[in-house]
Amino acid sequence: MSVKDLSQALGVPAAQIIKIMMGLGEMVTITQSLSDEAVQVIATEVKRDVTIKHVAEEDELPEVFEDAPEDLVDRPPVVTIMGHVDHGKTTLLDAIREASVVETEAGGITQHIGAYQAQHDGRKITFLDTPGHEAFTAMRARGAEVTDIAVLVVAADDGVKPQTQESIAHARAAEVPIVVAVNKIDRPDADPQRVRQELTQEDLQPEEWGGATQYSDVSAREKQNLDDLLEKVLLVADAELELKANPTAEASGPIIESRLDVGRGPVATMLVQRGTLRVGDPIVAGDAWGKVRALHTYRGEKVNEARPGDPVEIIGFDQPPAAGDHARVVENDRQARHLAQVRGERVRREQLAQRRPSGFSLDTLFSQMQEGAVQDLNLVIKADVDGSVEAAVSELQKIQHPEVRVNVIHTGVGGISENDVMLATASSAMIVGFNVRPNAEARALAEREGVEIRTYNVIYRLTEDIEQALVGLLKPVTTEETLGEAEVRQLFRVSRLGTIAGSYVTSGVVRRNGKVRVVRDGTVIYDTTISQLKRFKDDVREVEEGFECGILLDGFNDVKEGDVLEVYEVRQVERTDLSAAPEPTPAAT
Numbered sequence: 001m002s003v004k005d006l007s008q009a010l011g012v013p014a015a016q017i018i019k020i021m022m023g024l025g026e027m028v029t030i031t032q033s034l035s036d037e038a039v040q041v042i043a044t045e046v047k048r049d050v051t052i053k054h055v056a057e058e059d060e061l062p063e064v065f066e067d068a069p070e071d072l073v074d075r076p077p078v079v080t081i082m083g084h085v086d087h088g089k090t091t092l093l094d095a096i097r098e099a100s101v102v103e104t105e106a107g108g109i110t111q112h113i114g115a116y117q118a119q120h121d122g123r124k125i126t127f128l129d130t131p132g133h134e135a136f137t138a139m140r141a142r143g144a145e146v147t148d149i150a151v152l153v154v155a156a157d158d159g160v161k162p163q164t165q166e167s168i169a170h171a172r173a174a175e176v177p178i179v180v181a182v183n184k185i186d187r188p189d190a191d192p193q194r195v196r197q198e199l200t201q202e203d204l205q206p207e208e209w210g211g212a213t214q215y216s217d218v219s220a221r222e223k224q225n226l227d228d229l230l231e232k233v234l235l236v237a238d239a240e241l242e243l244k245a246n247p248t249a250e251a252s253g254p255i256i257e258s259r260l261d262v263g264r265g266p267v268a269t270m271l272v273q274r275g276t277l278r279v280g281d282p283i284v285a286g287d288a289w290g291k292v293r294a295l296h297t298y299r300g301e302k303v304n305e306a307r308p309g310d311p312v313e314i315i316g317f318d319q320p321p322a323a324g325d326h327a328r329v330v331e332n333d334r335q336a337r338h339l340a341q342v343r344g345e346r347v348r349r350e351q352l353a354q355r356r357p358s359g360f361s362l363d364t365l366f367s368q369m370q371e372g373a374v375q376d377l378n379l380v381i382k383a384d385v386d387g388s389v390e391a392a393v394s395e396l397q398k399i400q401h402p403e404v405r406v407n408v409i410h411t412g413v414g415g416i417s418e419n420d421v422m423l424a425t426a427s428s429a430m431i432v433g434f435n436v437r438p439n440a441e442a443r444a445l446a447e448r449e450g451v452e453i454r455t456y457n458v459i460y461r462l463t464e465d466i467e468q469a470l471v472g473l474l475k476p477v478t479t480e481e482t483l484g485e486a487e488v489r490q491l492f493r494v495s496r497l498g499t500i501a502g503s504y505v506t507s508g509v510v511r512r513n514g515k516v517r518v519v520r521d522g523t524v525i526y527d528t529t530i531s532q533l534k535r536f537k538d539d540v541r542e543v544e545e546g547f548e549c550g551i552l553l554d555g556f557n558d559v560k561e562g563d564v565l566e567v568y569e570v571r572q573v574e575r576t577d578l579s580a581a582p583e584p585t586p587a588a589t
Helices: 003-010 014-023 036-045 055-058 088-099 133-141 162-173 191-199 224-241 333-353 362-370 386-396 418-426 440-449 460-471
Strands: 078-083 115-119 123-128 148-155 180-182 213-218 253-263 265-271 282-284 289-297 311-316 326-329 376-383 405-413 429-434 454-455 476-496 498-509 513-518 521-537 541-546 548-553 564-573
Touching: 003 014, 003 036, 014 036, 014 253, 036 115, 078 088, 078 162, 088 115, 088 123, 088 224, 115 133, 115 224, 123 224, 133 253, 133 460, 148 162, 148 224, 162 180, 180 224, 191 213, 213 224, 253 440, 265 289, 265 460, 265 513, 282 333, 289 333, 289 564, 376 386, 376 418, 386 405, 386 460, 405 418, 418 440, 429 460, 440 454, 454 460, 498 521, 498 564, 521 541
Parallel strands: 078 123, 078 148, 148 180, 180 213, 376 405, 376 429, 429 454
Antiparallel strands: 115 123, 253 265, 253 326, 265 311, 282 289, 282 326, 289 311, 476 498, 476 564, 498 541, 498 548, 513 521, 513 564, 521 548
């Protein structure tokens, strides 16, 4: 909030808040936004208790509805498919879609909207087509508890892998039941029993072995046992979940994905969790609002309404809402616009005030290093082909330095996606792209999260840029250079000034305002500056070797004949390469 808003909220004058901030070494105006840390400090100073609540935290608060039991009807279960890369998640999704969707469509045309429905025994199952457990977790972190059941895909010829374990952890964190699909059973070296054995170590005991986890052996490529998998999903939904919703209420649910479509404008996919969404309804999602102009199903068909459990594509928002935003129908357009504007204003003010501790750029790395917070330059590297990734990593790992290090935390092939930005945000990393570009969503998310993306097309420019950036981040070396020495030969005491040392410059040059050490019998007894330097009666800037002069030392009058005055200067030498820092010149003793 701004200084003015905080002053009204705390009941203290704005001038007092400005004074407190000045005491902290920061000049602020009455309209300037304050960071969370500043608000906490000010509240402590004026003895007030404050609780800081961010816009994102509001999303996590679940809506509580009081629906009469007679209003509730069954809704389809919502399923997310997760698992290790190359274990056949996408192939399985496509196989289910072709078997259960395309056959029933006119012309076999399927429009991808990020979610679709399959039929089994006359019942619907809603599938979310997510790019992986990162997006699944990101949506859950934003308060979108979307998934009812997680289907864990494990290859029968490969077994449990690190991402399989990660998927299990993410599903358990969301507290959703897991159905295991053992895929690729058509392979000659497939061993479904080994997969079951390995998964028992992850506490996923098969039902046929006395456990509670449903397993289904399938082949996505050969389209084997897909009905068995769908049956197991419905079995878990009936046994463990009570999936009911009120279709008569005003519609609400999370945004699954959104994009800007040329010709149609902002398009968003919403999963209706409660109520019935109709064409013409005023709707708000985060800082986006609109009136539903058209609804399309996963088949691309135009419909007039969508019921609980249905994924539907909405046309009519003024801008694409963020994935994970909670969308809801409100009373009228005016209310929708007002809610979106209030939310948008809060988001903008919060972004202005935040220091973005999770965001990262080369410009912010230096200040963090000064605070001792960062020694590593974390990088996420994406390239067009795997060979380029390996070459980039190999070149960057050659950059070695005791003060700053290049730490490659993730590499990948393909365009820069939102998942890469999320990983960079969590790891305080910078994203480097080689012959690839970020998509519009990733660019917008990076801007929102404060993550820097740099793209290159020549590999040596990438390494040069990173190396030069690191050189610029190195602390300058403090060096000391002796300018000259003068020997005290006679003392003149002046009542209003103090003791003036009549001196003879034995080497170099003596400069006014220069730093000086008083050396007596080889020992430094005082370190000060030259406040006045005279040749006869004239003030001079410097006196060279072989000439006499009068020197008045700042704050030191106990100078004696025979003392040596060593004049020196301290310089900050900027580093020009990543070689180790030279030792600073030791002080004379």
